[in-house]
Amino acid sequence: MKTFALLLCFGLCACKSTLQTTTNKTPCPSEGTCTAKIVSNSRLFLNEDTTGARYPTLVKGNKLVFQHSYTKKRRKNVADDFYTETVYLEFNPEEKKLFLQDQALEKVGLLFGRFCYCKGSAGWFPVKKGTLQLSQLSKGTYRIQLDFSVAGMPQKVPQIDAIVSANESKK
Numbered sequence: 461m462k463t464f465a466l467l468l469c470f471g472l473c474a475c476k477s478t479l480q481t482t483t484n485k486t487p488c489p490s491e492g493t494c495t496a497k498i499v500s501n502s503r504l505f506l507n508e509d510t511t512g513a514r515y516p517t518l519v520k521g522n523k524l525v526f527q528h529s530y531t532k533k534r535r536k537n538v539a540d541d542f543y544t545e546t547v548y549l550e551f552n553p554e555e556k557k558l559f560l561q562d563q564a565l566e567k568v569g570l571l572f573g574r575f576c577y578c579k580g581s582a583g584w585f586p587v588k589k590g591t592l593q594l595s596q597l598s599k600g601t602y603r604i605q606l607d608f609s610v611a612g613m614p615q616k617v618p619q620i621d622a623i624v625s626a627n628e629s630k631k
Contacts, residue, residue, distance in 0.1 A: 498526050513583060527547070541577075545573065572610050587609075
């Protein structure tokens, strides 16, 4: 057991890690928590299961993938009391400034995911209405401002304003 723990410790220390600094300028709903991050050297790949439902996965690539998640705090002793919203978008690391609106949001593969016990309105949806402003503040640090909606879909977080840094380092 001690050998396994030691090997695990060495394995974790030898891996690449992504150090991230996040500043959410938009307040998160008080009944939950929000997180934002950029995953370096990745691509956003859209898969489809046997029922035709689509879902994203991150694969190794040459892009940056921004992820913002809101997770509602669960109430104890309440079955099916879970709620999460996640937004993904992908962009080039060389991008200094970017402004996209409505249909042009397809260029960054903007996806909205809603997960809850809410039949008919859970899953992943492409975002076709909204505005995205992306600004590179310094090397590896971006401000991402997003105001969006998905037709017929309730949202807890329709606006995101985050400053996110992703710097890769070896430990």
